[in-house]
Amino acid sequence: MVEEYQLRVLPQIAASEQNIIDYLAKEKGFDARTLTHVRVLRRSIDARQRTIYVNLKVRAYINEMPQDDEYQHIDYPYVGDRPKVVVVGEGPGGLFASLRLIELGLRPVIIERGKDVRERKKDMALITKTQKVDPESNYCFGEGGAGAYSDGKLYTRSHKRGNTEKILNVFCQHGASTSILADAHPHIGTDKLPRVIENMRLQIIKSGGEVHFQTKMTGFLLEQLSDGGERVVGVKAVDLQTKKELEFRGPVILATGHSARDVYRYLASAKIEIEPKGIAVGVRLEHPSKLIDQIQYHNKNGRGKYLPAAEYSMVAQVEGRGVYSFCMCPGGFVIPAATGPEQIVVNGMSPSNRGTQWSNSGMVVEVRPEDAAQIMADKTAQIMADKDKEGNDINDPNDVLSVMRFQEQLEKMCWQQGNMKQTAPAQRMADFVNNRLSYDLPKSSYAPGLVSSPLHFWLPPFIAKRLQEGFKVFGKRSHGFLTNEAVLIAVETRTSSPVRILRDRETLQHIRVEGLFPCGEGAGYAGGIVSAGVDGERCAEAVYAAMNK
Numbered sequence: 001m002v003e004e005y006q007l008r009v010l011p012q013i014a015a016s017e018q019n020i021i022d023y024l025a026k027e028k029g030f031d032a033r034t035l036t037h038v039r040v041l042r043r044s045i046d047a048r049q050r051t052i053y054v055n056l057k058v059r060a061y062i063n064e065m066p067q068d069d070e071y072q073h074i075d076y077p078y079v080g081d082r083p084k085v086v087v088v089g090e091g092p093g094g095l096f097a098s099l100r101l102i103e104l105g106l107r108p109v110i111i112e113r114g115k116d117v118r119e120r121k122k123d124m125a126l127i128t129k130t131q132k133v134d135p136e137s138n139y140c141f142g143e144g145g146a147g148a149y150s151d152g153k154l155y156t157r158s159h160k161r162g163n164t165e166k167i168l169n170v171f172c173q174h175g176a177s178t179s180i181l182a183d184a185h186p187h188i189g190t191d192k193l194p195r196v197i198e199n200m201r202l203q204i205i206k207s208g209g210e211v212h213f214q215t216k217m218t219g220f221l222l223e224q225l226s227d228g229g230e231r232v233v234g235v236k237a238v239d240l241q242t243k244k245e246l247e248f249r250g251p252v253i254l255a256t257g258h259s260a261r262d263v264y265r266y267l268a269s270a271k272i273e274i275e276p277k278g279i280a281v282g283v284r285l286e287h288p289s290k291l292i293d294q295i296q297y298h299n300k301n302g303r304g305k306y307l308p309a310a311e312y313s314m315v316a317q318v319e320g321r322g323v324y325s326f327c328m329c330p331g332g333f334v335i336p337a338a339t340g341p342e343q344i345v346v347n348g349m350s351p352s353n354r355g356t357q358w359s360n361s362g363m364v365v366e367v368r369p370e371d372a373a374q375i376m377a378d379k380t381a382q383i384m385a386d387k388d389k390e391g392n393d394i395n396d397p398n399d400v401l402s403v404m405r406f407q408e409q410l411e412k413m414c415w416q417q418g419n420m421k422q423t424a425p426a427q428r429m430a431d432f433v434n435n436r437l438s439y440d441l442p443k444s445s446y447a448p449g450l451v452s453s454p455l456h457f458w459l460p461p462f463i464a465k466r467l468q469e470g471f472k473v474f475g476k477r478s479h480g481f482l483t484n485e486a487v488l489i490a491v492e493t494r495t496s497s498p499v500r501i502l503r504d505r506e507t508l509q510h511i512r513v514e515g516l517f518p519c520g521e522g523a524g525y526a527g528g529i530v531s532a533g534v535d536g537e538r539c540a541e542a543v544y545a546a547m548n549k
Contacts, residue, residue, distance in 0.1 A: 001063065004041070007056040011306035014043070014054035024060055037061040039070065044184035045307070050298045052307065071172035071181060074099075079107040080208025084250040085543050086111065086235055088217050091145020092529045093255035093520025095197065097536035098204050099170065104544045108209040109248055111237055113216040113260075114142025116201070117194040124149060127336050128447040131421040136216065136240060139337040139347065140259040140494070143213070144197040146521075147529040149335070149349060153327065154186040154530050167533040174199040177352075185311065189352025212248075214240040217256070219266060220516070221247060232515035251546065253539050255519040255532075258497040259339045261404060263522070268400055273502045273512055276372070276403045277524050280326060280495040281410065281463055282364035283455065283488040284334045284346045285429065286444060287481075289359040292330065295480050309354040312361070312481075316473040321371075323470030326362035326495055330354050333445040334489055336422045343411040344418050344425075346446070346489050358445045362492045365466045372406035375460045403498035410460070414491040417453045425453030429486035432456050433468045442487050455490055500524030508542035517542055 005024065013019045017038050025032035042057035079102050087094045087101075090112040098108035113136050114120055120142035123134045140146045154168060168186065172178050175196045180186035188196065201211055221234035234249035256263045267274050289309050293302035296310035303310060309330035316323050327347070331354030337347040348360045367375075399405065417425040424446055428438040435456045444450055456464050475482025501518035502511045503525075510516040518525070519532075519539040526532040 003060050003062065005058050005060060007058060008046075008053050009056060011045075011052060011054055011304070014056055015306045020056070020058060024058070030060075030062070034063050035060055036063060036065055039066065040182045042184070043182045047296055047298070047310070052297055070178040071169040072166070073173060074103065074170065076102045076203055076207045077105065078208050079105060082107045082208070083547065084109050084248075085253060085540075086248045086250045087253045087255060088235060089145065089255040089257055089260075089520075089522070090143050090201070090211065091255060091257050091520065092147055092532040093257075093522070093526065093536040093539075094145075094253065095200050095204075095536065096167065096170070096533035097253050097255060097519060097540045098209055099200065100537040100540035101543070102204065102207045102209060104540060106540075106544060106547070108204060109250065110204070110209065110211045111215040111217060111235065111248060112143060112211065112213050113240070114138075114213065116213055117143040117148055117197050121149070121194070127422055131423070131448060133336070133338045133340060133343070133422070135340045136214065138339055139335055140257060140339045143201065144194065145257050145532075146259065146337070146347075146494070147532075148194055148197055149190050153528070154180055154188065163537070164530050164534060166537070167530050170200075170533075171196055174203065187350065187352070187354075189354075190349045191351045212237075215246065216240055217263070218245075219270070220252065220513075221249065222513075225514070230513050232510075232513055251515045251517065251543050253517045253519050253536070253543065254501070254523060255536060255539075257520070257522040259494055260522055261339075261408070264401060264404055264499045267499075267501065272510065272516075274400050274499050275502060276369040276400055277496070277498060277500040278366065278368040278371075279403060279407070279493070279498050280322075280324070280362075280364035281367050281407075282362060282467055282492050283490050284348055284360050284492055285325075285363040285486055285488055286334055286358050286360040286446075287483075287486040289331050289357055291480065291483070291485060292359045295478050309350075309359060312478070314363075314470075314474045314477075316470045318365075318466040318469045318473075321368075321466060322366040323466050323473075324364065324366075326364050326492070328359075328361035330359045331356045332358065332360055333447075334358075334360050335446075336424070336448050337494060338411065338415075338422070342415050342420075343408075344414040344422060344491060345411055345494055346424055346492055347494065356445060360445070362495060363467060363470070363488070364492055364495055365463050365470075367403070367406070367462075369403055371462060372403045375462050376402070376406055376409065378460070378462075401499065407493045407498055410491055411493055413458065417451075417458060417490070419451055422448040423451045424448065424489050425455060426450040426487050426489045427453060427455045428484040429471065429488055430482060430484040432488050433471050433482065438484075442485060444487060444489070446489055450487070450489065453490070455488055459490070496527055497522050497524045507546065508539055509546065515546075
C-alpha cells in the first residue's frame with residue numbers, strides 16, 4: 001500500500017528517513033516495521049516564528065518497496081543522420097534545446113565560443129592570480145553558461161511558460177541529486193553542477209549531435225525571400241584556436257546568454273530587430289553567514305545542527321522603482337564575473353553544502369530603458385564618457401543598445417575605482433547608508449581582493465539613493481541586517497539581458513527573419529537556469545514545427 005501525507009515537523013525529525021518513519025508510525029498509528037520506505041516529495045522550511053518547522057509531503061510505502069525511479073527517465077534516440085539544427089551557445093537554453101531536438105528526431109550542432117566545463121575552470125582561477133579576464137572563457141562564457149559556476153539555483157516562478165518539472169528531471173537523469181525534485185528552492189551547487197553539464201554534453205554526442213568548443217559565431221548566413229524578407233540558413237563562425245572561418249548550415253537557435261555583447265552589436269548593425277530591455281543594477285551584499293542564520297532563524301546560536309544556511313528575500317519600493325535582493329547565496333562566495341578588459345562585475349555562487357562563513361546576495365535597483373538614458377545624461381552620475389569604445393553616443397535615448405552601453409560604462413567606472421584590476425571597490429553597509437568612507441573592510445570571500453571606496457559618492461544617485469533607502473527598510477524589517485559587519489561589493493549589472501530580440505509569440509521565430517529562433521536569457525525571454533531550459537525546449541519544438549509544415 002502507498003499513502004501520501006502532509007507533515008509539519010521539527011528540523012531534527014526531517015533530517016533522516018528513519019526519523020520520518022518513526023514519526024509517521026507514532027502519529028498515524030503504524031507499526032514502524034511495516035513502513036519499508038519513505039520518499040520526500042516536497043520540502044520547505046517555515047522560519048516565520050521562533051520555533052522552526054519543516055513542511056513535508058511524503059509518500060509512505062507500507063509492506064512494499066518503490067517500483068519506479070525517483071525521476072522520469074527520457075530515452076534519447078540516435079539522430080546522427082537526421083536534419084541539422086544549429087544551436088549557438090551551450091548554456092542552459094542551448095543544452096535543453098539540444099536535448100529536446102534529439103527527442104524530436106533532429107540533430108543539434110552546438111557552437112560554443114568558450115571551453116568545456118573543465119578547461120574553463122582553469123581560466124577562472126587565473127582571474128584571481130593574474131587580475132586579467134579571458135574574454136572567451138570566464139564565469140559567463142563557456143560550457144554551461146553563466147549558471148555553471150554561479151551555483152545552479154533552480155528556483156523559478158515561470159511555471160506557466162512550460163514544464164519546469166521536466167527540467168529538474170533531466171538534471172537528475174544526468175547526475176543531479178534527486179533532492180532538487182523535493183526542495184522548495186532547489187539547488188545543485190557549483191561543485192556538482194559542472195559534472196551534470198558534462199554528462200548532458202556526452203549524451204548529446206552519444207546521440208549523434210555535435211559540440212564545437214572555442215567556435216565563435218560572427219554572423220548569420222542569410223538568403224533573400226521572394227517577398228523581400230530574409231531567412232537564416234546557418235551561421236558564420238571562426239575557430240578561435242586556428243582562426244579558420246567556418247560555416248554551419250541549418251535553422252538557428254540563438255542562445256548566447258545575457259553577456260554576449262558582440263552578438264547584440266552584430267544584430268543592431270545587421271538591422272535585425274531588437275529593443276532595449278530593463279535590467280536591475282546594484283551591488284553584492286555580503287554578511288557573515290552566522291549573522292544571517294541568527295536573524296532568519298531567530299536564534300543567537302544560528303542554524304544549529306539540522307537546518308541549512310539561511311536564505312532571505314528582500315523587496316521594497318523606493319521612489320517608484322523596485323529595490324530587491326537577487327540570487328541569494330547562503331554559505332557562498334562572491335565571484336568576479338567580467339567578460340572582458342576594463343570591467344568589474346560581481347556575482348554570487350554557493351557550493352552544494354553551502355558551508356562557507358559568508359552569505360551574499362545581489363542588492364539591486366530596477367532600471368528601465370528610459371532610466372538608463374536619464375542616468376547617462378546626468379553628469380552628476382560621475383559617468384564621464386560621452387562615447388563608448390566604438391565611438392557611439394552613449395547618451396542617445398533612441399539607441400537600441402542604450403541599456404547595454406549603460407552597463408558597460410558602469411562596469412568600466414567600477415574598474416577604475418578598483419585600481420584598474422579585478423580588485424573590487426567595496427564599502428561597509430552602514431557606512432554606505434550614512435555616506436561615510438570605510439577605513440577598513442571585513443574579511444571577504446571575494447578572492448581577487450577588495451579596495452575601500454565611497455560607493456555612495458560615485459555610484460549614480462539613481463542607484464545609490466534607492467539602495468540606501470531600501471537598506472533602511474530592510475534593517476527595520478530584520479533587526480541586525482543593516483550592519484557594518486556586512487560589506488557592499490560593486491558592481492552587480494548582469495542580472496538579465498539588456499536587450500530583447502523580438503520574436504513572434506506563436507512561432508518563436510524572429511518577427512522578420514525566418515529560421516532564427518532567439519532563445520533563453522540572452523534573447524530576453526528567461527531569467528535563470530530553469531526558465532532558460534524551459535525556453536530552450538520551447539524553441540526546439542518551434543523549430544520542429546517550422547521544419548514540418
